[in-house]
Amino acid sequence: xxxxxxxxxxxxxxxxxxxxxxxxxxxxxxxxxxxxxxxxxxxxxxxxxxxxxxxxxxxxxxxxxxxxxxxxxxxxxxxxxxxxxxxxxxxxxxxxxxxxxxxxxxxxxxxxxxxxxxxxxxxxxxxxxxxxxxxxxxxxxxxxxxxxxxxxxxxxxxxxxxxxxxxxxxxxxxxxxxxxxxxxxxxxxxxxxxxxxxxxxxxxxxxxxxxxxxxxxxxxxxxxxxxxxxxxxxxxxxxxxxxxxxxxxxxxxxxxxxxxxxxxxxxxxxxxxxxxxxxxxxxxxxxxxxxxxxxxxxxxxxxxxxxxxxxxxxxxxxxxxxxxxxxxxxxxxxxxxxxxxxxxxxxxxxxxxxxxxxxxxxxxxxxxxxxxxxxxxxxxxxxxxxxxxxxxxxxxxxxxxxxxxxx
Amino acid sequence: xxxxxxxxxxxxxxxxxxxxxxxxxxxxxxxxxxxxxxxxxxxxxxxxxxxxxxxxxxxxxxxxxxxxxxxxxxxxxxxxxxxxxxxxxxxxxxxxxxxxxxxxxxxxxxxxxxxxxxxxxxxxxxxxxxxxxxxxxxxxxxxxxxxxxxxxxxxxxxxxxxxxxxxxxxxxxxxxxxxxxxxxxxxxxxxxxxxxxxxxxxxxxxxxxxxxxxxxxxxxxxxxxxxxxxxxxxxxxxxxxxxxxxxxxxxxxxxxxxxxxxxxxxxxxxxxxxxxxxxxxxxxxxxxxxxxxxxxxxxxxxxxxxxxxxxxxxxxxxxxxxxxxxxxxxxxxxxxxxxxxxxxxxxxxxxxxxxxxxxxxxxxxxxxxxxxxxxxxxxxxxxxxxxxxxxxxxxxxxxxxxxxxxx
Numbered sequence: 001x002x003x004x005x006x007x008x009x010x011x012x013x014x015x016x017x018x019x020x021x022x023x024x025x026x027x028x029x030x031x032x033x034x035x036x037x038x039x040x041x042x043x044x045x046x047x048x049x050x051x052x053x054x055x056x057x058x059x060x061x062x063x064x065x066x067x068x069x070x071x072x073x074x075x076x077x078x079x080x081x082x083x084x085x086x087x088x089x090x091x092x093x094x095x096x097x098x099x100x101x102x103x104x105x106x107x108x109x110x111x112x113x114x115x116x117x118x119x120x121x122x123x124x125x126x127x128x129x130x131x132x133x134x135x136x137x138x139x140x141x142x143x144x145x146x147x148x149x150x151x152x153x154x155x156x157x158x159x160x161x162x163x164x165x166x167x168x169x170x171x172x173x174x175x176x177x178x179x180x181x182x183x184x185x186x187x188x189x190x191x192x193x194x195x196x197x198x199x200x201x202x203x204x205x206x207x208x209x210x211x212x213x214x215x216x217x218x219x220x221x222x223x224x225x226x227x228x229x230x231x232x233x234x235x236x237x238x239x240x241x242x243x244x245x246x247x248x249x250x251x252x253x254x255x256x257x258x259x260x261x262x263x264x265x266x267x268x269x270x271x272x273x274x275x276x277x278x279x280x281x282x283x284x285x286x287x288x289x290x291x292x293x294x295x296x297x298x299x300x301x302x303x304x305x306x307x308x309x310x311x312x313x314x315x316x317x318x319x320x321x322x323x324x325x326x327x328x329x330x331x332x333x334x335x336x337x338x339x340x341x342x343x344x345x346x347x348x349x350x351x352x353x354x355x356x357x358x359x360x361x362x363x364x365x366x367x368x369x370x371x372x373x374x375x376x377x378x379x380x381x382x383x384x385x386x387x388x389x390x391x392x393x394x395x396x397x398x399x400x401x402x403x404x405x406x407x
Numbered sequence: 408x409x410x411x412x413x414x415x416x417x418x419x420x421x422x423x424x425x426x427x428x429x430x431x432x433x434x435x436x437x438x439x440x441x442x443x444x445x446x447x448x449x450x451x452x453x454x455x456x457x458x459x460x461x462x463x464x465x466x467x468x469x470x471x472x473x474x475x476x477x478x479x480x481x482x483x484x485x486x487x488x489x490x491x492x493x494x495x496x497x498x499x500x501x502x503x504x505x506x507x508x509x510x511x512x513x514x515x516x517x518x519x520x521x522x523x524x525x526x527x528x529x530x531x532x533x534x535x536x537x538x539x540x541x542x543x544x545x546x547x548x549x550x551x552x553x554x555x556x557x558x559x560x561x562x563x564x565x566x567x568x569x570x571x572x573x574x575x576x577x578x579x580x581x582x583x584x585x586x587x588x589x590x591x592x593x594x595x596x597x598x599x600x601x602x603x604x605x606x607x608x609x610x611x612x613x614x615x616x617x618x619x620x621x622x623x624x625x626x627x628x629x630x631x632x633x634x635x636x637x638x639x640x641x642x643x644x645x646x647x648x649x650x651x652x653x654x655x656x657x658x659x660x661x662x663x664x665x666x667x668x669x670x671x672x673x674x675x676x677x678x679x680x681x682x683x684x685x686x687x688x689x690x691x692x693x694x695x696x697x698x699x700x701x702x703x704x705x706x707x708x709x710x711x712x713x714x715x716x717x718x719x720x721x722x723x724x725x726x727x728x729x730x731x732x733x734x735x736x737x738x739x740x741x742x743x744x745x746x747x748x749x750x751x752x753x754x755x756x757x758x759x760x761x762x763x764x765x766x767x768x769x770x771x772x773x774x775x776x777x778x779x780x781x782x783x784x785x786x787x788x789x790x791x792x793x794x795x796x797x798x799x800x801x802x803x804x805x806x807x808x809x810x811x812x813x814x
Contacts, residue, residue, distance in 0.1 A: 058740040058741045059740045059741070059742075059744075059746040060737060060740030060746070060748045061740075088733075091761075093764065125733065126733025126734070127732060238740060312719075312803075312807075313811055316807070316808050316812045317812065319808065319812045320812025322812065325534060326532065326534040329467050329533060329645070330467060332467065333465035333466045333468075333645060334465045334466070339466040339467065342500070357500065358500060359498075396719075396808060397808060398805035398808045398809055400723075401726065401804060401807075402805055404719070404720055404723040405727025
């Protein structure tokens, strides 16, 4: 598969880019600050969609996560998504479940759809009931705008943000047999960002013609190495959700011929959104790519990468531009992986710090220079086997602590 | 067993308190700052001791840890301990192992002991060779002072500190059959503090008459609920070591009659030192006791406590005096334990925040008051079984990040 066959737009478009998808965002004042902040959004497709989702594996799941899972399991077609930020509708008991169902129904009615086939997503504060009256009032005109043809990627993208500082959208396009397939994406991240999802929502839409089971396979493959391979603070949230909707309006079938191109397009969209999430982590200053090789097996490679990427001492040293390989050695030592402490190579970008566990101190000025950059990589070869893993992590700053010390 | 049968001195005495134990501390300028900071210490017993140790389970082990493990496995008697701070002698290869052996030999020679039977401990920076010349020069007079009868608990205690702000010593004494048994302890902690040891050293001496195997059983029991049940930053170090030495000079045998009292005395010493370590964590402002009950099994109870105690979002909220039970629910949800999200009780001290997962918002002012204290407890009942776990954790502050951003 030729990656160049995909036209990738890194900061353009979004969920309303594929043919037949519409989107709008508005304000329901979920945060009760009367600041007109965008906090409610609707995505709509006139043609009902095949759909797939990947969700948090946190045992405490928010009501909208349960609603999405139940709707996808019922195997009906999906008309769209209704989402809000500012309140996660998590730990809200029976009332929370009723509220999620009511949001779905309100979106269906606003779009003139007879059955309740809207997926629901919420993100924000845990443990408080949604302000349903203003939410329902807001969903109605947004649904009507979507039906009327609104393709407002920007206001929809903004409506799902919480502590994010940037709107996160992208689009991948490819041609096949003279027809064009578009994959549009939109995400939010910022805090509670750790493997197996985060306080993150990501919505991906496409006009390819596919079955839900096919979408599920494609989405799971893409998520594994993108959304599930980033960490900001190691906290896995109650609401993490990635959704993929396909309405078939391109007239291109997802089949043996188109499969590789479509997978690559979805991969690129997920990779771009995942990178935007980690790069916009709360008050971070650096994105570090941790590349483990030579591990005994993939589980070991992942454990090593995560031990490093979640170590407070490692993350604070990155923040301080300190190439502290001793803290890397300490973290990989407790990763519960097969390790020979005498056969480890560590590189900062391409500059060796340790070769077969022997320091290369003459390179220290170069390590220091590399660690001072806003993006760099740490490559570690364990010499235990052939397994590899790639994790993108952020540093930890005083700003993160200050930002999170109260809500 | 009557706890009151133990006379406990929380901030007095130390490793030289039991009969026949001697100690001294001096400066070898390990940190090369020419500031005369105490950084080298010797503990000595004229009568060779039975001994036991508990060590880091980090796969990357420092040279002195390997030296101690090997010496204890050889089942010889032990004459004492030689320790330094400022340099961990970790990730130092073959030279590091030679240096650890040379420290042991130097202490033996200084004390006039013919065989090399001194345990060695180092703590501090990883990846640099020890300044052996000045260390060996410093060990000699310290050994001689110990042989001459020095019982300098204070200078020995200070010599092992790194980023600690306080000397950590205590003593437990009990009487049996008209004879007195003393257990003295000394520790250092501060950073890389997480379960299964930390960048922590703890030395416990006693004049009871015991076999090494007996000491091992007593020490492992005591460590499990004390040193292994604290967390500051979740980083487990390469050097963590707890040693217990017994020289028999009290003429009290460790047997069925004395066993319970001795175990309790060692428990109290370990508990006091562990508490001092977490309370003196790097730039912390709070110590929080996490008490899990009603878990399906002990592993689950421990996983839940650790998920909460190591969550950055939970720790920063404590720092900000924010009783954010939503973050507690989020953390326990990813603890990989058996959980029913609808049957959870959460208390701040004795004030309920959640009962069967239903918030008790009228108590909010009280939670806020409790979380603002320098010490408080969080009690969580999972209603899944009978298992319990207790973990002491600290908050996370901007000061921690600032302190650790470079060495």
